[in-house]
Amino acid sequence: MKFNKIFHKTVLVVLVIYLLLPLAATLIFSIAGKWDHTLLPESITFKWYGELFSDERFYQALLRSLFLILVTVAISNIIMLPTIFIVAVYFRRFERILQAVAMLPYGIPPIVGAVGLIKVYSSGPLQISGTPWLLVGAYFVITMPYMYQGIRNSLQTINAQELVSAAELLGATKFQAFQKIVVPNILSGIFVSTLLSIALLFGEFVLANLLVGGRFETIQIYLYQKLNKSGHTASAIVITYYVIILLLTWIILKLKKRPMQFQSVFGKRKQLILVGEKTKGFLKGEHK
Numbered sequence: 528m529k530f531n532k533i534f535h536k537t538v539l540v541v542l543v544i545y546l547l548l549p550l551a552a553t554l555i556f557s558i559a560g561k562w563d564h565t566l567l568p569e570s571i572t573f574k575w576y577g578e579l580f581s582d583e584r585f586y587q588a589l590l591r592s593l594f595l596i597l598v599t600v601a602i603s604n605i606i607m608l609p610t611i612f613i614v615a616v617y618f619r620r621f622e623r624i625l626q627a628v629a630m631l632p633y634g635i636p637p638i639v640g641a642v643g644l645i646k647v648y649s650s651g652p653l654q655i656s657g658t659p660w661l662l663v664g665a666y667f668v669i670t671m672p673y674m675y676q677g678i679r680n681s682l683q684t685i686n687a688q689e690l691v692s693a694a695e696l697l698g699a700t701k702f703q704a705f706q707k708i709v710v711p712n713i714l715s716g717i718f719v720s721t722l723l724s725i726a727l728l729f730g731e732f733v734l735a736n737l738l739v740g741g742r743f744e745t746i747q748i749y750l751y752q753k754l755n756k757s758g759h760t761a762s763a764i765v766i767t768y769y770v771i772i773l774l775l776t777w778i779i780l781k782l783k784k785r786p787m788q789f790q791s792v793f794g795k796r797k798q799l800i801l802v803g804e805k806t807k808g809f810l811k812g813e814h815k
Contacts, residue, residue, distance in 0.1 A: 553765050585764070592746040600725060602667055607671065611682065641733065682716075690712070
């Protein structure tokens with residue numbers, strides 16, 4: 528037993544070192560002045576960060592990336608959340624079809640998808656090739672699997688079908704049941720899906736480079752161009768957007784910890800009755 532515990536801790540430590548070592552090396556290289564023939568940098572400088580933060584293109588690229596990510600995540604939640612809920616609760620026979628559609632992006636290489644999108648939207652009534660809106664559509668597609676899995680698993684965990692039935696028996700409309708019963712209980716799944724989507728889109732380069740390129744420079748395209756000029760500056764960019772991702776993650780987790788109207792419900796009968804009573808209280812409060 529003791530040997531197993533030591534072994535598990537050792538494996539965990541090795542895994543953490545393996546994952547953090549490249550990031551630590553990137554951080555050291557981003558503040559290295561001269562690093563040619565020694566194990567550690569011969570001098571430390573913040574010159575590369577100074578050049579980065581004084582470059583107007585960096586801020587513009589960062590704002591464009593944040594714009595694309597926020598718009599994509601918002602559209603994904605607006606479309607995927609009610610769609611998954613309706614299919615999972617009211618049209619369960621279509622659930623396998625929705626799952627198959629949501630998983631399709633896993634099987635489509637980004638280059639193939641980008642070439643197809645360029646060909647389709649370069650002519651015809653909707654000519655949006657080369658615009659950020661085409662990139663938003665492509666980003667929406669590649670985030671579908673992450674949004675579907677997180678939201679669908681949360682709906683299964685709380686037994687959404689029984690919760691909605693209980694709410695409707697107490698007089699709630701379908702929209703009230705969705706808004707006041709289901710959504711508060713699956714916020715954790717929504718937040719996880721959102722975080723995964725943000726992390727994925729922040730590192731996406733192929734679609735951005737092929738669909739818009741330099742016409743709408745994102746942080747990854749900016750990084751690629753700087754990589755050809757200075758590895759130190761490129762390392763500073765990588766560390767900076769890692770910090771930004773950590774800040775966004777912290778903000779989302781803080782929002783997740785805000786007081787919710789309901790606690791998570793796992794389908795047990797007593798918990799189901801308790802949620803039903805709370806629903807009834809909400810309805811009475813609205814009619815006052």
